Each structure stands twice: as structure tokens, then as C-alpha cells.
Amino acid sequence: MKNVTLGIDTSNYTTSVCALREGEILADVRQMLTVPEGGRGLRQSEAFYQHSMNLPVLIERLFVSVSPQNIARIGVSTRPRPVEGSYMPVFCAGQNTARVLAGALGVPLDETSHQQGHLAAGIFSCGAKLSDEFLALHVSGGTTDLIHVKKRGWAITPIPLGGTTDLNAGQFIDRVGVALGLAFPAGKELEKLAAQAQGMDLSLPSSVSGLKCSFSGAESAAQRLISQGAESPQIASAVQRCILKTLVRLLRAACEQTGISEVLAVGGVLSNAFLRKNLTDQLRRAGIRMAYALPALSADNAVGVAAIAQGEEKTI
Numbered sequence: 001m002k003n004v005t006l007g008i009d010t011s012n013y014t015t016s017v018c019a020l021r022e023g024e025i026l027a028d029v030r031q032m033l034t035v036p037e038g039g040r041g042l043r044q045s046e047a048f049y050q051h052s053m054n055l056p057v058l059i060e061r062l063f064v065s066v067s068p069q070n071i072a073r074i075g076v077s078t079r080p081r082p083v084e085g086s087y088m089p090v091f092c093a094g095q096n097t098a099r100v101l102a103g104a105l106g107v108p109l110d111e112t113s114h115q116q117g118h119l120a121a122g123i124f125s126c127g128a129k130l131s132d133e134f135l136a137l138h139v140s141g142g143t144t145d146l147i148h149v150k151k152r153g154w155a156i157t158p159i160p161l162g163g164t165t166d167l168n169a170g171q172f173i174d175r176v177g178v179a180l181g182l183a184f185p186a187g188k189e190l191e192k193l194a195a196q197a198q199g200m201d202l203s204l205p206s207s208v209s210g211l212k213c214s215f216s217g218a219e220s221a222a223q224r225l226i227s228q229g230a231e232s233p234q235i236a237s238a239v240q241r242c243i244l245k246t247l248v249r250l251l252r253a254a255c256e257q258t259g260i261s262e263v264l265a266v267g268g269v270l271s272n273a274f275l276r277k278n279l280t281d282q283l284r285r286a287g288i289r290m291a292y293a294l295p296a297l298s299a300d301n302a303v304g305v306a307a308i309a310q311g312e313e314k315t316i
Helices: 044-065 090-105 114-125 169-179 187-194 216-227 232-258 273-284 303-310
Strands: 004-010 014-021 024-032 071-079 109-113 133-139 144-152 155-164 207-209 212-214 262-266 289-292
Touching: 004 044, 004 090, 004 114, 004 303, 014 044, 014 303, 024 044, 044 090, 071 090, 071 114, 071 303, 090 109, 109 114, 109 303, 114 133, 114 144, 114 155, 114 262, 114 303, 133 232, 144 232, 155 232, 169 187, 169 216, 169 232, 187 232, 187 273, 207 232, 212 216, 212 232, 216 232, 232 273, 262 273, 273 289
Parallel strands: 004 071, 071 109, 133 262, 155 212, 262 289
Antiparallel strands: 004 014, 014 024, 133 144, 144 155, 207 212
16 A cells, blocks of 8 residues: 655755654664764765765665555655755755656655755654744754744745854854864764763853854854863853853744744754753743754654655654
8 A cells, every 4th residue: 555655865964764654654764974083074075975875775774664665655855945046966866866766666756845854853743733833943063044934734834034144053063072072973972071061160152143143253262262271071061051042042032023932943953952951941931932853853864854745744
């Protein structure tokens, strides 16, 4: 019986393939791209090559659990955001594979954006019934976006409100983390390192103007602290607290401006337990309700892409 939706996402650092059936995840297979030790990223050409090598292996693994004969449709992310001019070569790897599979299987192909996939993964997994209009915070290595979201079922329309003017929060974490000797991407290890900090002696500047923020000054200040020999756990803790303060200020301003008090938080940076707890606690006092994608679905994944293609609003 053809009742399975296949999702494919090829972000800058994760190759992802998943299968959904009526709101149930049948398979969710991913492969992080390999970044050389001490590196802070990959060229698009190298990332594209790795995706192209990963996709056949992941799809073969998925087909162990799911028969190709049961696939009813395929969803794929083809660009970073649903705006004119949004383009990254890495998404062509997933798009090309999805087109070949859809043609071979004779099933419809639904194209969406990476950002809409993140939002859908949050809606799918947050455990809360979200309104048809809410605010969203998409924070990752490639994105720090404040968004007004309108949805009808799985038709998700993100309307940009604000965000970073320079570095993304994930870039801030990765640059400082690599300078501290952590592997790229550095988010999980920096969170562990910050948990070892004693006290809060160090602080980094938080720059917010209206609905715009900046992390370049904070990153420069953190690099100076490293060169001065400050303790690594203290620096890691200061990075987390700087991001927290910045996001709290952004969300308070956005909620005040729009009159919306419901926020969905997605993206790999927001799998951080410290940020989740403190965002929730600090914003609750301002009457703002936070909802989060499951930690496993905060990082890059194809579940949201498949959910959009499946077209049914169900939660896990």
C-alpha cells in the first residue's frame, strides 16, 4: 500500500533522509559531513560532493525498513529560505536525487525550503497545538532569523521580521569553540564545557537594536579573552549567556511589536538545554509562551520536509 512519504534534506553539514507514515517516523537516517580537524566549515563544492556520496548509502539504509513500493510521494528542500534569490549549491544534491527517485517510482515530488522544513519539524514535534499565526526563532550555524509564521495545515509561510546583521549564533559558537580546541561543529561540546564553569565572572556584549542583533563584537571579545588566557569553561559559559540575553531581548521586542505571545524555537543551536530552560523561564515572566522542536529534530533533519509533503498536521 502506497502510504509512505519520503523526505530528503541536504543542508550545509548534514545529509538527511526520512520516511513518514500518517505522522509516524518509520526511518530517520542522517550523516554529518566531515570537516577537517581544526576547520571551521566546508566549501560548497566539497559539501555537495559529500552529500552526493552520502545519499545513496542513506537511501539504501532507509529501504531496509521501508519498501520503495510503499512510497506515495517525496518531499525535498531545494533552497535555504522561501524567498527570491535564496540559493545554496548543496541543496541541488538532494533535489537531483529526489527528482530521479520520484521519476523512477512514478510519484509526486514536493519542493520546499530548508527553513520551512525546520518549522514543520517544530510543529510536528513540539507537543503543543500552535495557533495559525505565531512567531518563530530559527537559530543555527547558517541562520539567526526572527520570523512571523502563518500556517494553514502544513502550508507554512515564514515572513521575515529580523535577526542577525552579521554572524549567526551558530557561527559565533563554532568560531569560539574551534579557537578553544573543540571539534566543528562545536555546539554540543561547548555546552558541556560551559557546564563546568564556576560562577559567572566573564561576560560578553549583547548587541540588539530593534529586531536586529549582532554577534561579531561578542565573538571578537571572546577571542581576546582566549588570547589573554581566560579559562575555557568561563568563556563557553559567557558565549551561552550572551546568546541567551540577545535572544530574550529580540523576542521581547518582537512580541511587543506584533502583539503575538507564542514562539516556536527551532534550529540546532536551540537544542541547547541551557538556552531552552532559561529562554522559557525569562520569557514566561513577560507572558511569552515558548515551544520547541524535540532536541533530535532541532538539528538539521528531513522529518519536517516529509511532513510538509505528507500534508497532514499530526504531532508526536
